[in-house]
Structure formats: C-alpha cells, structure tokens
Amino acid sequence: MQPRTKGLVAALTGTALGVGGLVMLTVPAGADDAPVLPEISAQELVRTALQADPPAFAGKVVMQQNLGLPVPTGGDGSGAASFGLGFESARIFHDGDEGVRIAIQDLSAEFTLVRNADELWTYDSAENTATRLDTDDVEAAREQAGKPGPRRIPSRQPAEMADPAKVAQAIVDRLSETSTITVDGTAMVADRPAYELVLTPKPTERTVLREVKVAVDAETRLPLRFEVMGNGSTEPIFSLGFTEFTVGAQPERLFEFTPPKDAKIVDAQKALKERADMAPSPQEQEAMQRFGSALDVVGDGWDTVLTGKVPQDVPAERAHPDGESDRWDGDAESPQDLLDGYGKRITGAFGAGYVITSNAGSALITDDGRFAVGAVPVQVLEQALAK
Amino acid sequence: MTAIAWDETPEVTDRRHRAPLSRLVLAEVRWIFRRPRTLVVLALLAIFPPIIGISIVLAGPGEASGEAPLFVAAATSALSIPLGSFMMLMSLFLPLAVAMAGADAIAGEQSVGALRGWLVAPVSRGRLLAVKVFGVLAVALVAAGLVALTGLTTGLILNGMDGIITLSGTTLGFADGLGRIGLAVAWVTLQLLAVGAVALAISTTTEHPMLVVALVLGGLIVSQVLSVFDSLSWLHPFLLPEGWVAAMPQLMRDPVSLDLLGEGALRAACYVVIGLSLAYARIVTRDG
Structure with a gap:
C-alpha cells in the first residue's frame, strides 16, 4: 500500500472510531424501548406495590427539578439558576432487612446515613462529624429534629398492612374522586422494566399540573421513579428516581459504622436537648398559633389552595444565645426586594399584591399580608382570596 | 542458484531492518529522562503535595475549610492529599x-535535526511513532x-497509618488505600496519555x-472555559x-463510585485513538 493511502486510511478509521466513541458518551444509556409486560389493573398494581418487601439492592437515585422560577429582575440570575437546576444524587444500599446505607453525594463531600437493627449513624464528611442515635429513638428524633430519614424504605407497621387489598381499594377510591388512575404502558427505569402508574386530574380540576407518574418495578414492585409533569412541557417539573438499580446481596460492612478517628462525635440526645433549648419564645408560639388558625384550605383535590395571613408581629430577627442573628445580614435581600425581584404586581377583586408563578404552581401575597398558594393558575388564587 | 541468492538477500536486509523495539524504547526513555527540563518539571510536581500538606498544617483545621472541600478532610484522611493534588x-x-x-518527541527533534537520523535509519515509521508514544507514556506514568x-507519604505522615479514611466515614486498610491510589495513578496516566x-x-x-505546547495548553484552557x-x-x-x-x-467514597x-477513561481512550491515528497518518506520509 502506498504510504499516502495507508496514512489516509489510518487517519479516517482512527478519527471515525474516536469520534464515534465520544458520540456514544453523549447518548444517555438505556434508550427507552417500552418493555412488553403482562397487563395489570391500577388497583392490582397499587396492592402489589403496598405488599412488596424491598429486596437487598444497591442503587443510585437522582433528583431533578425544573420549577422554572422567574429570574429576579436586577439580579445577576445566579439565584434563579440555582433554583432551576437543583440537582442531587444519592447512592442507596439495602440489605433486604433492617440495614440501610444512604450516601448523598456532593462534588467532593458526602453525607452518609447508616442504619441497622440497633443504631443509626450519620456522617458529614465536610464537617467530619458523626452523629449516633439508637434505632428506637429514631422515629421520635426524626419528628423532633427534622433529620432526613430513610424515606425510600418506609418501615411498615403490621396494623396498616392488615389487608393490602382493602388499603389499595381505599387509596384508589380516594384518588378517583379527583383523578383518573391508569396503568399507562411501561417504561425502562434504571434498565429495569416498570409499569407507569399515572394520576391525571379530572377535567374539572383547575391545575397547572398535567399528571403525576410513578414507575413501579415489574419484578420487585418497588417504586423506581416519581415524576410530576406540568402543562406544556415534556420535561418533568420534578423527578426523583433510580438511575441504577441492582438487586443482590450487599456486603455486610456497609450496614455497620465505626466513626473514623478524629471525627467529632455528636451525642444525638444532647443535640435534641439543644434544639429544645432553642424552642420559640411564648410570644412567638402565640404568633405561630394565630398564624396556624388563620390557615385555610380552599377547594380539594388538584386545585386545593392554601390561604392564610403572614404574621406581622413576629420579630424579624430571632436572637441566638450568642447574640448573633441568623436573619438578613446588612447586604442580603430583604423580603420586599425578593418580592420585587421574583414577583409580578397584580390587582383584582382581592386587592393588590405580588404573584409568583412557577411551573409547579403559583403563590399570591397581598399588600395587607394575606397569601394563597397552590398548584393552580393565578385566577384560582385570586378567587380563593376574594372569598 | 540465483533463486536461492534472491531469497537470502531480502532476509538479510529484513533482519537488519528490525532493531529490537525494547532497545529503541529504552534508548528513548533514557534520552527523555536525561533532559534537564524533564527533571525540573518532575521535581516541581513531586514537591507539590508536601507543600500542600505543610500549608494545611500551618493553616490549622479551621481555616482550611471553605475553598477546596476535599482538603477539609485533609486533617483526617491520608487519601485527600494525593487525590486533591491530582x-x-x-x-x-x-x-x-x-x-x-x-513536543520534544518529534517537533523538538526535528528542530535540532535529530529526527533526520531516525527517518533514514532502518526503522519503520510506525515503530518510530510507537517508540515516541512509549516515551510520552513513561513521562505521564512517572509524573x-x-x-x-509524595502525596501519600505526606498524607500518611500527617494522619498516621490508620488514617486512610473515606468520605463515607469508613476507615480503609493500607492495602485497600494503596489500591485506590494505584487506580488513581492509572486513571490519571490514561488522561495524560490522551x-x-x-x-x-x-x-x-x-x-x-x-507551538505544540502552546496549542495543547491553549486547547485545554479553552475546554475548561467552555465547560463552565x-x-x-x-x-x-x-x-x-x-x-x-x-x-x-x-475514589474517596466507599464503595468506590x-x-x-469509567466515562472519563472511555473519553480519554477516544482521544488517544484520534490523536495517534492522525499522528500516524502524518508521520508515514512525511518526507525524510
């Protein structure tokens, strides 16, 4: 072969191979071919999903949201970018019994939660801090401290599992009042065939949401993906789901935790007590109660609107024991600035105020401190406030 | 008779044609590592991790936080200094x-006239390129x-042998930690080979x-800007x-994610294939 031809052939094949490989990287893995699965009714799917026991598995969960909050006028837009592109991924390991490990990944840090039959540990690598709880205290502690718990694997009480068929029937009946529930085909989620359970609002419901989809694994009947779809977009407003899911025994050591040397170890009991010390003062509690009693729910189903009154007399700054305040620093934005940036001014039968719209719903705040929020168009909020 | 003589002649030339590749590679590597500039760059690379370690110790645990999050754990994990240095x-x-x-391998030798010796020597162009690739690979691996x-040594001195701690809060054995550093070296070498x-x-x-150095670094900087x-x-x-x-x-998570x-390794492999095929195409068509 002539050197020139040889060189040309080498250059062309090599470049084609390399560019082909790079293009392959851009294509998301697992192109969606809807798998063929036996037909199943919505009620049957809900029943089997309620009955399912999670097997031992390892998986990766990714959360994506596209709430589409408006860009604040006058800002540099970075705030809106961080709202719109919030992204989080976590790895989950489960031993099929009590053991769970959840690792929430940051660029170069990790928040780890390990739970087994006896204890629950959390470890924050950015702070190098480990926190321990007895598993018995976990439920109580989660209520009090608002700690993230192993939500994906709810611990089910035997009582509520008494008759899954009945529970499924009740759930389906309840939802059928305002929604159409269907098993709308199948999908591949994390390379696994899954049924798509779809909740669609009835035509009478005035909502900005189009449907809510839950992908249920065909084999294990675990929910693999949760998606909220809005009107006028094929991209979900919010999605939380597995991108990797492998059923199989997991190494025992993943469900045990020994804090590394030099780590700061927090006694959870003490932490809870500290939180109790920081409880709101009596006036604040009273204000909160008034705020709570002013809350009202207008409508039901998909067009539920929550209305209420912003408590005016709550002190804007809550003093810390060390005298510092955790509310707005000198140069931070005040609530009024935020409203000006994110909101749009409107007037109507309800009075005058600001409205903030997003892909998932809207919020209306009037000048005299009333507000209304819901997954609905603005008109519905106006009506709710005008009542 | 003539037929036999005809058969033997090419055989002799053929044997002379093939200098053993290992000898060529060894000569090339020796040549590279005798260049003062190679040694200076390698020395600077080697003292970088200890400098980071010392500055972290001097800064104290409180001030190290913030900017480079991987170094937050530096006071506690022997892995973060080598990986953070990378x-x-x-x-x-x-x-x-x-x-x-x-740049030195081909353009540099061309500029001082040393490549002419290679091109007229009985070494095929493909083998010449292979020798040069081995030379670059040796630099990448050594760097x-x-x-x-030096990073792992610094990390172990600062944190002790039992200080190989992951971001997930688990403590690794020495062999496991060494394995992860080995994986990091292999991965970085592949990226550098690309x-x-x-x-x-x-x-x-x-x-x-x-020109080669400027174009390569310029391309890297442009890529990094575009990725923002x-x-x-x-x-x-x-x-x-x-x-x-x-x-x-x-590599600091447990289990390793x-x-x-894998994606980065595949991308680097694609760049290696593209780069080397273009280099081959150019070098076989080049005139002496």
Missing part, C-alpha cells in the same frame, strides 16, 4: 509535563506516580516545539477535561 495539578501542570514530552508517592497523543499529532506537523457554560452542555461530553475535577473524589471514572 485535582489541582490536572488543570495545568501535569498536562504541561506530557505536552512538553510530546503521576511521583505525585501519588493529552500526549494530541500533542504528538500536532508535533508531527511542525518543527516548533513551543451550562448552555453548551451538549458539547461537554466531548471535552477531555470534563470530569477531571469530579472524578478524583469518587465508578461511573464517572
């Missing part, structure tokens, strides 16, 4: 070392290995080694430095 050095210094090697060695392959491809087209813009996210999987920063912390590392 994260920082990958942005410019390590690619500089291989770009220099790639990555040196950073890992840079080197591009440098070699440019190197075959010019006789100005500075979200609006160009469709382009990002094509950029070689994509994931260079994010991949290293994956391999998807980013």
Whole structure:
C-alpha cells in the first residue's frame, strides 16, 4: 500500500472510531424501548406495590427539578439558576432487612446515613462529624429534629398492612374522586422494566399540573421513579428516581459504622436537648398559633389552595444565645426586594399584591399580608382570596 | 542458484531492518529522562503535595475549610492529599509535563535535526511513532506516580497509618488505600496519555516545539472555559477535561463510585485513538 493511502486510511478509521466513541458518551444509556409486560389493573398494581418487601439492592437515585422560577429582575440570575437546576444524587444500599446505607453525594463531600437493627449513624464528611442515635429513638428524633430519614424504605407497621387489598381499594377510591388512575404502558427505569402508574386530574380540576407518574418495578414492585409533569412541557417539573438499580446481596460492612478517628462525635440526645433549648419564645408560639388558625384550605383535590395571613408581629430577627442573628445580614435581600425581584404586581377583586408563578404552581401575597398558594393558575388564587 | 541468492538477500536486509523495539524504547526513555527540563518539571510536581500538606498544617483545621472541600478532610484522611493534588495539578501542570514530552518527541527533534537520523535509519515509521508514544507514556506514568508517592507519604505522615479514611466515614486498610491510589495513578496516566497523543499529532506537523505546547495548553484552557457554560452542555461530553475535577473524589467514597471514572477513561481512550491515528497518518506520509 502506498504510504499516502495507508496514512489516509489510518487517519479516517482512527478519527471515525474516536469520534464515534465520544458520540456514544453523549447518548444517555438505556434508550427507552417500552418493555412488553403482562397487563395489570391500577388497583392490582397499587396492592402489589403496598405488599412488596424491598429486596437487598444497591442503587443510585437522582433528583431533578425544573420549577422554572422567574429570574429576579436586577439580579445577576445566579439565584434563579440555582433554583432551576437543583440537582442531587444519592447512592442507596439495602440489605433486604433492617440495614440501610444512604450516601448523598456532593462534588467532593458526602453525607452518609447508616442504619441497622440497633443504631443509626450519620456522617458529614465536610464537617467530619458523626452523629449516633439508637434505632428506637429514631422515629421520635426524626419528628423532633427534622433529620432526613430513610424515606425510600418506609418501615411498615403490621396494623396498616392488615389487608393490602382493602388499603389499595381505599387509596384508589380516594384518588378517583379527583383523578383518573391508569396503568399507562411501561417504561425502562434504571434498565429495569416498570409499569407507569399515572394520576391525571379530572377535567374539572383547575391545575397547572398535567399528571403525576410513578414507575413501579415489574419484578420487585418497588417504586423506581416519581415524576410530576406540568402543562406544556415534556420535561418533568420534578423527578426523583433510580438511575441504577441492582438487586443482590450487599456486603455486610456497609450496614455497620465505626466513626473514623478524629471525627467529632455528636451525642444525638444532647443535640435534641439543644434544639429544645432553642424552642420559640411564648410570644412567638402565640404568633405561630394565630398564624396556624388563620390557615385555610380552599377547594380539594388538584386545585386545593392554601390561604392564610403572614404574621406581622413576629420579630424579624430571632436572637441566638450568642447574640448573633441568623436573619438578613446588612447586604442580603430583604423580603420586599425578593418580592420585587421574583414577583409580578397584580390587582383584582382581592386587592393588590405580588404573584409568583412557577411551573409547579403559583403563590399570591397581598399588600395587607394575606397569601394563597397552590398548584393552580393565578385566577384560582385570586378567587380563593376574594372569598 | 540465483533463486536461492534472491531469497537470502531480502532476509538479510529484513533482519537488519528490525532493531529490537525494547532497545529503541529504552534508548528513548533514557534520552527523555536525561533532559534537564524533564527533571525540573518532575521535581516541581513531586514537591507539590508536601507543600500542600505543610500549608494545611500551618493553616490549622479551621481555616482550611471553605475553598477546596476535599482538603477539609485533609486533617483526617491520608487519601485527600494525593487525590486533591491530582485535582489541582490536572488543570495545568501535569498536562504541561506530557505536552512538553510530546513536543520534544518529534517537533523538538526535528528542530535540532535529530529526527533526520531516525527517518533514514532502518526503522519503520510506525515503530518510530510507537517508540515516541512509549516515551510520552513513561513521562505521564512517572509524573503521576511521583505525585501519588509524595502525596501519600505526606498524607500518611500527617494522619498516621490508620488514617486512610473515606468520605463515607469508613476507615480503609493500607492495602485497600494503596489500591485506590494505584487506580488513581492509572486513571490519571490514561488522561495524560490522551493529552500526549494530541500533542504528538500536532508535533508531527511542525518543527516548533513551543507551538505544540502552546496549542495543547491553549486547547485545554479553552475546554475548561467552555465547560463552565451550562448552555453548551451538549458539547461537554466531548471535552477531555470534563470530569477531571469530579472524578478524583469518587475514589474517596466507599464503595468506590465508578461511573464517572469509567466515562472519563472511555473519553480519554477516544482521544488517544484520534490523536495517534492522525499522528500516524502524518508521520508515514512525511518526507525524510
């Protein structure tokens, strides 16, 4: 072969191979071919999903949201970018019994939660801090401290599992009042065939949401993906789901935790007590109660609107024991600035105020401190406030 | 009779044609590591991790936090100094070392007339390129290995032998920790080889080694700038430095999270194939 031809052939094949490989990287893995699965009714799917026991598995969960909050006028837009592109991924390991490990990944840090039959540990690598709880205290502690718990694997009480068929029937009946529930085909989620359970609002419901989809694994009947779809977009407003899911025994050591040397170890009991010390003062509690009693729910189903009154007399700054305040620093934005940036001014039968719209719903705040929020168009909020 | 003589002659030439590849590679590697500039760059790379370690110790645990999150754990994990050094050095210094090697390998020898000897010697062009690739690979491996060695040593001195702690809060044995550093060295070497392959491809087209270094580093900087813009996210999987920063912390998780590392390795392999095929095409068509 002539050197020139040889060189040309080498250059062309090599470049084609390399560019082909790079293009392959851009294509998301697992192109969606809807798998063929036996037909199943919505009620049957809900029943089997309620009955399912999670097997031992390892998986990766990714959360994506596209709430589409408006860009604040006058800002540099970075705030809106961080709202719109919030992204989080976590790895989950489960031993099929009590053991769970959840690792929430940051660029170069990790928040780890390990739970087994006896204890629950959390470890924050950015702070190098480990926190321990007895598993018995976990439920109580989660209520009090608002700690993230192993939500994906709810611990089910035997009582509520008494008759899954009945529970499924009740759930389906309840939802059928305002929604159409269907098993709308199948999908591949994390390379696994899954049924798509779809909740669609009835035509009478005035909502900005189009449907809510839950992908249920065909084999294990675990929910693999949760998606909220809005009107006028094929991209979900919010999605939380597995991108990797492998059923199989997991190494025992993943469900045990020994804090590394030099780590700061927090006694959870003490932490809870500290939180109790920081409880709101009596006036604040009273204000909160008034705020709570002013809350009202207008409508039901998909067009539920929550209305209420912003408590005016709550002190804007809550003093810390060390005298510092955790509310707005000198140069931070005040609530009024935020409203000006994110909101749009409107007037109507309800009075005058600001409205903030997003892909998932809207919020209306009037000048005299009333507000209304819901997954609905603005008109519905106006009506709710005008009542 | 004549037929036999005809048979023997090519055989003799053929034997003379094939100098053993190992000897050529050894000569090339010896030649590279005798260059003062190679040694200076390697020495600078080697002292980088200890400098980071010392500055962390001097700064104290409180002030180290904030900017570089991987170094927050530096006071507690022996892994964060070698891996964090890779994260920082990958942005410019390590690619500089291989770009220099790639530039010297062909353009540099051309500029001082040394390549002429290679081209008239009974060595096929393909073998010549193979020798040069081995030379660049040797520089990449030694550079990555040196950073890992001094980094791990610094980390172990600061944190003790039982200080190999992951981001997930588990403590690793020495062998496991060494394995992870080995994986990091292999991965970084592959990425650097991709840079080197591009440098070699440019190197075959010019006789100005500075031009090769400038183009390679310029391309890297442009890639890194492009990867900042979200609006160009469709382009990002094509950029070689994509994931260079994010991949290293994956080795500090327990269990190791391999998807980013695998993706980066595949991307680097694609660049190696493209770079080397273009370099080959140019070098076989080149006139003596």
